[in-house]
Amino acid sequence: MPETPFLQTPSQTVGPFFGFALPYAGGPEVAPPWHPSAIRFHGTVIDGAGVGVPDAFVEIWGADAAGRVIAERGSFARDGHTVTGFGRAAADRDGHYSFTTIKPGPTRADAAPYLLVTVFARGLMHHLFTRAYFGDEPERNAGDRLLGDIDPARRATLIAQADGDASYRFDIRLQGEGETVFLDFDRIDDPDRTDPDRTDSERDG
Amino acid sequence: MRPDPQPELTQRQISDEIATIHDDYRRRADATGRPLPVHPPRDFLPYRSSALRHPTHELVRADPEEIELVSPAFGHTDVAAEESDLTIQHVGEPLGERIVVTGRVLDGEGRPVRNQLVEIWQANASGRYVHKRDQHPAPLDPNFTGVGRLITGDDGSYRLTTIKPGAYPWKNHRNAWRPAHIHFSFFGSAFTQRLVTQMYFPGDPLFALDPISQSIVDPAARARLIATYDHDVSEPEWALGYRWDVVLTGPKSTWMEPEDADHA
Numbered sequence: 230m231p232e233t234p235f236l237q238t239p240s241q242t243v244g245p246f247f248g249f250a251l252p253y254a255g256g257p258e259v260a261p262p263w264h265p266s267a268i269r270f271h272g273t274v275i276d277g278a279g280v281g282v283p284d285a286f287v288e289i290w291g292a293d294a295a296g297r298v299i300a301e302r303g304s305f306a307r308d309g310h311t312v313t314g315f316g317r318a319a320a321d322r323d324g325h326y327s328f329t330t331i332k333p334g335p336t337r338a339d340a341a342p343y344l345l346v347t348v349f350a351r352g353l354m355h356h357l358f359t360r361a362y363f364g365d366e367p368e369r370n371a372g373d374r375l376l377g378d379i380d381p382a383r384r385a386t387l388i389a390q391a392d393g394d395a396s397y398r399f400d401i402r403l404q405g406e407g408e409t410v411f412l413d414f415d416r417i418d419d420p421d422r423t424d425p426d427r428t429d430s431e432r433d434g
Numbered sequence: 435m436r437p438d439p440q441p442e443l444t445q446r447q448i449s450d451e452i453a454t455i456h457d458d459y460r461r462r463a464d465a466t467g468r469p470l471p472v473h474p475p476r477d478f479l480p481y482r483s484s485a486l487r488h489p490t491h492e493l494v495r496a497d498p499e500e501i502e503l504v505s506p507a508f509g510h511t512d513v514a515a516e517e518s519d520l521t522i523q524h525v526g527e528p529l530g531e532r533i534v535v536t537g538r539v540l541d542g543e544g545r546p547v548r549n550q551l552v553e554i555w556q557a558n559a560s561g562r563y564v565h566k567r568d569q570h571p572a573p574l575d576p577n578f579t580g581v582g583r584l585i586t587g588d589d590g591s592y593r594l595t596t597i598k599p600g601a602y603p604w605k606n607h608r609n610a611w612r613p614a615h616i617h618f619s620f621f622g623s624a625f626t627q628r629l630v631t632q633m634y635f636p637g638d639p640l641f642a643l644d645p646i647s648q649s650i651v652d653p654a655a656r657a658r659l660i661a662t663y664d665h666d667v668s669e670p671e672w673a674l675g676y677r678w679d680v681v682l683t684g685p686k687s688t689w690m691e692p693e694d695a696d697h698a
Contacts, residue, residue: 235544237472238658238680239650241632242481244617246565250555250581251619277486290625292501300504305512305583315506336500345502349630352483354474354649356630360496375496383491403487413493414502414626415683 240355245284247349252286252319255307259289259316259330266294269396270361270389271327274320274348277404281324285350287401288317289328289361296334296342320350332363332397341369341376344389348401357411361399364390379410386410443607445643451480452648459651474649481645482606503624508551510585518584520554520596528578530559530597532673535661538590539620539680541627546590547682553619554582554594561600561614570602595673601640613640613647620682627682634660635676 243251260267274285291314293299299314307313314333318326335342343360362370370376376384386409389399402409455478463470476488521528539547557563557580560572564579578597586592599614615632622628634641641647641660650656658681667675 235540235542235681236655236658237542237683238629238631239652239655240473240629241617241646241649241659242483243619243630244632244646246557246563246568247555247617248567249563249565249579250617251553277490280486282487288628290501290506298501298504300507302507302509302511304506304508313506333501340499345625347625347628350487352481352485352487354476354478354481354484354488356628357489357493358626375494379494404490408489408491410491411489411493412496414496414498 242351242354243286243349245351247286248284248319252317253305255305257316257318257326257328258307259291259314259328260312261307261309262329264312264329264331266331267329267395268332269327269393270330270344270399271325271396272389272399272401274324274326274350274401275403276324279405281320281322282350282403283320283322283324285320285324285326285348285353286317287320287326288315288347288349289330289344290315290347291330291333291344292336292342294331294334296336298336335369339372339374341366341373343387346399346401348403350403353403357403357409358414359401359409359411360387361389361397362387363397364388375412383408383410445607445609448480448607448610448645449643452645455480456648456651470652470655472650472652472655475651478645478649480606481649484649498624498626502626505550505621505623505625505627508585508621509549513551513583513585515584517582518592518594520556520578520580520582520594522595523579524577526577528558528575528597530575530578530600532595533598534593534595534667534669534673534675535616535633535678536591536593536667536675537661537677537679539586539592539622539682540590541622541682544681546586546588547620547622547627548586548588548590550586550621550623551619552584552586552592552621554596554616556580556596556599556616557602559597559600561602563602572600572602598635598674601638606645610645611640611643613638613644615647618680620680622682624683629680629682631680632659633678636660636663 274282304313304315389397392398562572620629661676661678664677
């Protein structure tokens with residue numbers, strides 16, 4: 230079969246031994262702790278047996294407080310001042326991760342604010358995307374397009390709940406009871422779930 | 435329930451499980467006329483660690499918003515040029531076979547993924563990671579850490595100098611060995627293009643036995659993780675050369691940059 234030129238490269242697990250390579254100093258510090266709007270964004274990555282996943286890491290990516298995408302460099306080499314919107318935090322032995330960041334603003338007038346959350350772990354063949362909305366934004370959450378599409382019984386898995394002063398908790402359950410809603414932004418990847426009646430060009434559009 | 439550890443599972447049993455899964459996917463593809471999936475199924479049991487770590491619900495389709503259609507701006511303030519050479523991070527030269535790995539990072543339409551971050555990590559020539567939980571009784575190399583980073587060029591190209599990693603044993607089943615591989619992490623121009631994967635070497639007899647590489651059920655997709663030996667990349671009296679091109683997700687989630695069309 231002739232290969233068309235630009236076929237996707239498949240994913241592989243991060244494996245167990247990324248700890249010396251991917252986490253970095255300043256990774257969890259998306260905003261400096263002294264920032265007047267700094268929040269803690271934290272939670273536990275939990276497996277299907279209800280046990281914390283120690284060999285996981287989490288990336289977050291979010292807009293600034295006004296809902297604008299941030300184009301500042303320096304997510305690795307933090308200058309102690311600039312909020313870049315991107316962070317990476319390794320889970321600890323209990324599977325707990327924690328960031329210092331700012332609460333993003335909504336990127337559209339009719340949307341709710343959220344952080345894009347990406348999970349990687351040993352045993353996870355392909356990373357998982359989810360969104361963390363904020364429990365103290367009930368009106369905006371009620372009008373959000375994605376939240377409205379989610380089975381109400383599972384919607385709460387996408388909501389980070391305030392659990393203290395300027396602190397939000399977002400547990401990520403990979404499997405089982407209370408399994409987090411994970412998102413597919415690119416249905417074309419997965420032919421099992423593509424409507425066979427649609428043409429390729431429709432899928433691409 | 436956490437499954438009991440099964441240390442006495444043999445390679446034969448694991449290979450049979452893999453073959454059964456591959457056959458099932460092939461039959462389903464033939465019956466439906468749909469292509470095999472590119473990415474591994476997340477519930478790939480021959481890789482035992484996946485058992486409790488895969489979601490059981492179908493992923494929910496979401497339209498990416500603006501924030502998901504861009505990536506963090508990494509740049510040369512974040513990554514120094516010498517970080518792409520893993521052989522110069524210590525006082526002495528690391529042991530092992532020096533190699534150059536180069537290629538291009540493209541999107542699904544063949545456009546270069548330019549000025550984006552690539553991270554790499556790997557075991558040393560003896561198959562040992564600089565990681566405190568790696569218990570493999572092979573020597574650490576004081577002159578090799580096995581971590582590199584770089585920013586892709588305007589044409590999506592990358593180039594790194596390193597040491598060919600060794601194979602190493604792991605505890606998935608009895609006498610389980612990972613084929614030699616280099617871990618890669620990519621950012622696209624859109625966050626939805628994020629990819630973490632592993633690059634393998636041509637002709638490795640362990641590749642077909644490995645539940646991680648074989649978790650990709652499409653043989654053609656699997657083959658795309660194997661670098662090509664390229665004598666034109668090899669450098670005389672210095673290093674052997676490998677070429678490996680990478681394609682992130684398609685155009686759907688990618689910024690349209692019409693002026694790039696010429697570069698494709």
